[in-house]
Amino acid sequence: MSTAHKYGDHVDTDVIIPARYLNSQNEKELASHCMEDIDAGFTKKVKNGDIIVAGLNFGCGSSREHAPVAIKASGISCVIAKSFARIFYRNAINIGLAILECPEAAEDISDGDDVSVDFDTGIITNSTKRKTYRAEPFPEFIKQMIADGGLMASLKKSQK
């Protein structure tokens, strides 16, 4: 059971993790304020493995890596959006937060739907609505980076 938590367009990194909490790098502490300024009840309702579904330009604004870190540490297993802001996209991959661009799924999935994701194929299954959607799976080099454990582990491997 992965419950979808749905948001609109242009969810920025200031609402994902407000700057007043950027004096910390502790992921649990960051997670305790995740989405606070857009959805004050988020941390109470989110369960391990849940999914965030959003519209256009998710993660726009500041480059703070604290944003994908807070989302990942809050238990979210994947973010599905119509599109992502580019720095957030990079950061998410680098820290190992799964993200998928899929306008069709992002449009169709409702808040509270039960959704699962197959990262190898890019197929998103919505059990509530009994529908599937197809996202572009990660290219090989990104899959490899994630398999290596993220950018740092991948770089370390290549420098050996």
Added chain:
Amino acid sequence: MGMTMTQKILADHAGLPEVHAGQLIQAKLDLVLGNDITTPVAINEFEAAGFSKVFDTDKIVMVMDHFVPNKDIKSATQCKQCRMFAKRFGITHYYDVGTMGIEHALLPEQGLVAPGEAVIGADSHTCTYGALGAFSTGVGSTDMGAAMSAGYTWFKVPAAIRVNVTGKKRPYVSGKDVILTLIGKIGVDGALYKSLEFSGPGLSELAMADRLTISNMAIEAGGKNGIFPVDDITRDYLKGRVSREWTAYYPDPDAEYESVVELDLDEIDCTVSYPHLPENARPAREGHDVKIDQIVIGSCTNGKIEDMEAAANILRGKHLADGVRGIIIPATMTVYRECMKRGYTDIFLDAGCVVSTPTCGPCLGGYMGILAEGERCVSTTNRNFVGRMGHVKSEVYLASPAVAAASGITGHISHPEEVM
């Protein structure tokens, strides 16, 4: 197929004869930047990976600017971590209280970026240096940590939008009005993943201060970078700042652009972006009904000496309206001192404003000007997202220094002509 300015810089840094949009490349970096919020995370990654040295002690810049002088124990701890790392690894360009400035104002001022260079920074507004004809873009902390060791990073070569600038600037119009107008036209994701490449006869109207402000906010249109061609204005700015050799890159005549956006300066008037997205651009003349509680003049976007000058010219001999708080933050120590020399500081103080040493503070709701519920601020910063400067029910209106100063005097959003 020809290449854009950005593509040419990336090709050279990747050691390739040519690149095309969408291609994944590894490029050498001329500079890697971080601040007191993003660098600690990069250091953690760097250390966790077991790296024992940095790729070049002269090509890493650390600027303590977001929460300094430190606002609390936690931010002091983050700066201490950066300070100790910089000392341990012999980082030449480490800027702390007393020498620091807001990073994107400081680096060009100190000549740390030259045309044709490739720069990444763990701060989204790293795109500022496109004003100098460099390729620069924001990344996250893990990218910074990896690049501090490797000296290179991977990029997806961006497609480009050409912005054709024509016409002449109207009185009181500055780079801020130009970029807010552009973002209003194309939207906050109008340049997503792409380069904004500026061109056209109107560029001669845009001083380096205007260009730095314009490139600074390319990210607010989703852009990867925003770049200007090198011209006499660039060369003048570099005099006395950059002595090393650099390369000017110009687009090929057959460079490919996804689209062309026309910007006629004659049609651009003073502009304000309303909450809660930078794309909500409206004429400053139509803001009478928006009563305000605070103005902020400063930030990486508008904290340069030219911005202080524009504000001082409006505030000279005048006073803030009753109930309006004015916070002025020169972006670097050089600007701070110059404000004193030129008498701007006295003008600001006489007008009822406070003048702070450099900090990003209020721009991101860190400290030094946080808004309460229901309060409104006209700010020369770059983002007006929900809760950006404080309470989730506060509002930030983005504008130029001249508009912010004029609005401070009247107590509502105002075109400078209203007070001059």
